[in-house]
Amino acid sequence: MTELSTDQPHPWQQLAEHVWTLQTDGLRMNVGLVVGTERALVIDTGTGPLQAAWILDAVRQMTDRPITAVNTHAHYDHVFGNAYLAAHGVEDFWAAERCAAVVIEHGDKWRAAVAALEPAMASNDGDHTNLHPANKLVTDAPVDLDLGGVSVTLFHLGRGHTDHDLLVGAGNVLFTGDLVEEGADPAFDDSFPSDWIRTLGKVAALDDLYDVFVPGHGSPVSVDFVTTQLNKMRSAVRVTKIAMDEASVDMTKAIPILPYGPEQSRVLLTRLRTLAHWKWLERQSS
Ligand SMILES: [Zn+2]
Numbered sequence: 001m002t003e004l005s006t007d008q009p010h011p012w013q014q015l016a017e018h019v020w021t022l023q024t025d026g027l028r029m030n031v032g033l034v035v036g037t038e039r040a041l042v043i044d045t046g047t048g049p050l051q052a053a054w055i056l057d058a059v060r061q062m063t064d065r066p067i068t069a070v071n072t073h074a075h076y077d078h079v080f081g082n083a084y085l086a087a088h089g090v091e092d093f094w095a096a097e098r099c100a101a102v103v104i105e106h107g108d109k110w111r112a113a114v115a116a117l118e119p120a121m122a123s124n125d126g127d128h129t130n131l132h133p134a135n136k137l138v139t140d141a142p143v144d145l146d147l148g149g150v151s152v153t154l155f156h157l158g159r160g161h162t163d164h165d166l167l168v169g170a171g172n173v174l175f176t177g178d179l180v181e182e183g184a185d186p187a188f189d190d191s192f193p194s195d196w197i198r199t200l201g202k203v204a205a206l207d208d209l210y211d212v213f214v215p216g217h218g219s220p221v222s223v224d225f226v227t228t229q230l231n232k233m234r235s236a237v238r239v240t241k242i243a244m245d246e247a248s249v250d251m252t253k254a255i256p257i258l259p260y261g262p263e264q265s266r267v268l269l270t271r272l273r274t275l276a277h278w279k280w281l282e283r284q285s286s
Contacts, residue, residue: 011023011058012033012058012061012062013220015173015212015214015220016170016171016172016173016212017171018034018035018036018150018170018171019032019033019034019170019171019173020032020033020034020035020062021033021214021220022055022058024046024047024051024054024055024077026117027047027077027217028183028217028218029044029046029047029077029078029216029217030043030044030175030214030215030216030217030218030220031043031044031045031046031055031058032044032070032168032170032175032214033059033062033063034147034150034152034168034170035062035063035065035147035150036065036146036147036148036149036150036151037065037147037148037149037150038065038066038146038147038148038149039065039066039067039068039145039147039148040059040062040063040065040066040067040068040147041067041068041069041070041145041147041152041168041170042055042059042067042068042069042070042085042090043069043070043072043168043175044070044071044072044077044078044079044081044177044216045069045071045078045079045080045081045082045084045085046077046078046080046081047076047077047080047081047114047117047118047121048080048081048084048114048117048118048120048121048122048128048129049081049083049084049118049120049121049126049127049128049129050117050118050120050121051080051081051117051118052080052081052082052083052084052085052128053084055081056084056085056088065148066089067085067089067090068090068091068092068093068094068145068147069082069085069090069092069093069094070093070094070095070154070166070168071093071094071095071099071134071166072095072165072166072167072168072175072176072177072178072216073095073096073099073102073161073162073164073165073166073177073178074095074098074099074100074102074103074106074107074133074162074164075110075162075178075190076107076110076111076113076114077114078177078178078216079095079099079103079107079131079132079133079134080107080110080114080118080121082131082132082133082134083128083129083130083131083132084127084128086128086132087127087128092135092136093132093133093134093135093136094134094136094137094138094143094145094154094166095133095134095136095137095138095164095166096137096138096156096164096165096166097137097138097139097156097164098162098163098164099133099134099137099164099166100133100134100135100137101133102162102163102164103131103133103134104131104133107131107133108124108131111123111124138154138155138156138166142154142155143155150170150171152168152169152170153168153169153170154166154167154168155167155169157199157202157203158195158198158199158202159191159192159195159196159199160179160191160192160195160196160199160200161177161178161179161186161187161190161191161196161216162178162190162191163190163192165177165178165179165199167179167203169206169209169210172209172210172211172212173210173211173212173213173214173220174203174206174209174210174212174213174214175214176203176213176214176215176216176226177216178215178216178217179196179199179200179203179216180200180203180213180215180216180221180225180226180229181215181216181217181218181229182215182217182218182219182220182221182225183217183218183219184217184218185260185261185263185264186229186233186260186264187264187267188264188267188268188271189267189271191271192275193233193236193237193268193271193272193275194237196233197230197233197234197237200226200229200230200233201230203226204223204226204227204230207223210223211223213225213226232259235259236258236259236260236265236268237268237272239254239257239258240254240258240268240269240272241272242254243269244272244273244276252266252269254269255269
């Protein structure tokens, strides 16, 4: 199958037969593309209609097949382009079970985050700025999608960056969403750090199936990078929990010794405190 137009430059990086990735400006978010003889799969849809239009344009330089979309998770840079794609013929949007609910619950609050990139999306005032949550949900069992001669597997391995991170395997390439982050610290805001470590262990154990791991942001990496991220996170969570147990100690003193920048260290600290508080509340009520 030759779909690549050779007379036009395109921004895609080919990772395997039928599999490409495209990095957006600014957030360096990775859009995935898998092309079969019947359909094309687009992984993650951008920050709003402007970026989605750019993505769709790039996809159309590669293939004219009907498109199925996937959201790796509900964060704005991965789903806000859904409405634009839906208005341009995309019917099926896949995601992990909780993703659609999270988009509905938090989507409006996240609009402010794209004010610089997508003013219309931020103010919800313009075409294709509505929230468009996924309508095809992956529950406990993995889902195989047949794109025509090429199949992809959608699956959830447990909580991590969010409670609904979806992985997409295509050939020897695994799209990990923000479970893996290259070029920046992992984002802990909505995360479950202890589960994240376990989930990364499961991701790393898939190295007999996959050679290339595509992070949500940054450059594609090997399994060694995933293992390094796991080990770093494990020691960060350990250090933070020890600081939390020593109640007399000023917790912010843990920040300089964490393996992350001050901002994400602070987010990790806050998140672990919040989760500990939730656990405490749960114990009180049971
Ligand atoms: Zn994210």
